[in-house]
Amino acid sequence: MSESTRERILSAAITVFSQKGYHTARMDDIVAEAHSSKGAVYFHFPGKEQLFLALIDAFAEKLETRLAEAIAAEQGGMRRVEAALEAGLGVFGEYRQLAKIFLVQAVGLGQRFEEKRRAILDRFARLIQTHLDEAIADGDIPPLDTEIAALVWVGAINELVMRWIQTGQPAPERLLPTLRAMLLRSIAFEAAEEEEA
Amino acid sequence: MSESTRERILSAAITVFSQKGYHTARMDDIVAEAHSSKGAVYFHFPGKEQLFLALIDAFAEKLETRLAEAIAAEQGGMRRVEAALEAGLGVFGEYRQLAKIFLVQAVGLGQRFEEKRRAILDRFARLIQTHLDEAIADGDIPPLDTEIAALVWVGAINELVMRWIQTGQPAPERLLPTLRAMLLRSIAFEAAEEEEA
DNA sequence: GTTACCAGACCGACTGGTCAGTCTAGCGCG
DNA sequence: CGCGCTAGACTGACCAGTCGGTCTGGTAAC
Known part of the structure; x- marks a missing residue:
């Protein structure tokens, strides 16, 4: 077959x-x-490069699908932002090997690869940005430079996920509450403290 | 000669x-x-690898020296944290090519390289962590998981710096105030709003 | 001061191993 | 047969590292 x-x-x-x-x-x-x-x-x-890129595309698609679903299931800027955050982390956790390829192995391979990588991260970032803008419009959070805010989020998530994938170090259970709280506080979203089941 | x-x-x-x-x-x-x-x-x-590593060491040394100086010049956890942040960004900005080698080109090259990279970032992170702990002890900020907080900071900084180095995109003047405010808010440091000269 | 010698810096043609990608020969199924 | 698919030996480019050699400046003996 x-x-x-x-x-x-x-x-x-x-x-x-x-x-x-x-x-x-x-x-x-x-x-x-x-x-x-x-x-x-x-x-x-067709070749090594295309095989590699196929994997990255696969990951991008999974990420995209999940985010779209998660966001569609919620209403309102801030809730959607939170849903996206959760969904994103979920995908990274489920497809760790692909995530490592995407976050680690696809870095520093020159223009062609780098562009692809950045394009995907950008979609993720822009998505967050869009809904942060919504949240601002809704009055959930005060105004701020949402493009940069989104990149800060992406960077923070990447670093923690990369580390976790590579060393297993900060276990998700420990990592998640702090990350979540920090990210929400970073955009001055109140009620960042409810949590803790 | x-x-x-x-x-x-x-x-x-x-x-x-x-x-x-x-x-x-x-x-x-x-x-x-x-x-x-x-x-x-x-x-x-001796060889290609050692030449490459020599560059990374050079960058690490510059980073370390600057941070040490900046921190020594200040008193108190929170002020030192801010000084370190500023100094770190300064070094990245001054040595952009080295920074790109360190942040981009040294990623995904296998164990040996990865360890070195992580070791350097860890020193940076642990430094932030130490002074965050101090800030908590001083009552400047409420308690939180400072190890994770430091990694969040490092990740956010990396992402923005990488992007800036690669695309020139978010200019530092635009980037810095938002980044600074977000990072400080993320650890619930009040008086994150004074700025704006 | 000049001849002989040496050392250390530098040169670049060459080598040997390593891989991505090719090619030809199967194999099984309709 | 022919077609989709698989096998694996082979080719050729590429490149890190080598090695015999050159050049320059210093030193010391005469």
Whole structure:
């Protein structure tokens, strides 16, 4: 069956790229991990770069879908911002290997890759920005430079997720409440203290 | 003069690595940029990796020195935290190429490099953490998980600086006040609003 | 002061290993 | 057969690192 070979190659690529990074990963590593062959890999994918980008696209799509769902399920700027935050962290947590490829291994690979990475993060950021603007319009939070605010959020999330993925260090249970509280406070959203079940 | 050759090689390496990244940069590129020779480069440095790491160490040292100075010049947790923030951003701004190597090009290069990078960021983070703890002890800010708080700060700063270095986008004049206000609010520091000269 | 020698900096053609990608030969199924 | 797919040996480019060699300046013996 063709689909199964293709799937095997994809998940082998995820494993290998996430562990070794783009340059250190050899196509033969992926072939071995997939219990497949060079021929099969090059039958299904045009080359190393495209295979790598396919993984990033896959992640982007997952992220996008989830965010859209989460946001659609809520009403009002601030609630949507919170929903997006939660959904984003959820996706990173569920697809850790892909997240590592996206957040770590796709950095510093030159223009082409960097642009793709930034484009995806930008969509995430712009989404947050849009709803922060809404929240301001709704009077939920005082006005501020929402473009920068969104980038601050993205940066903070990235750093913590990267660290968690790489070292397992700050466990999500410990991380989440503090992160959430800090991010909400950072935009001067009151009622940042309710939580704590 | 030998020193001048060595210096030329170092600054060529900074230029080339910051533009192309570690793997894409060829030793011959650095040789050409330095108007030198393969022999000279390998006379002064044991290899590509060590040359790259030398640059990162140089940046780390600059960062460390500046932070230490800035902090020593102030008294009290919160003032020191603010001084460190300012000093850190200053260093990134002054050594943009090195900063790009450190923040962008040194990511995703595998264990050895990653550890070094994280170690440096950790020192920065732990420094912030220490003084946040002080600020809490002084009663300047309410208690919180300072380890995570420091990472949030580092992440936010990284993201904005990376973007600025890569795209020139959010100009520091626009970026700084918002970033500053957000970071201070994130730890519930009152009087985050004085500013605006 | 000039000849002989040395050391350390620097040069660049060359080598050897490493991989991405190709090619030809199967294999099984309709 | 022919077509979709898989296998894996092979090719060729590329590049880090090497190595025999040059050049310059210093020193010391005569």
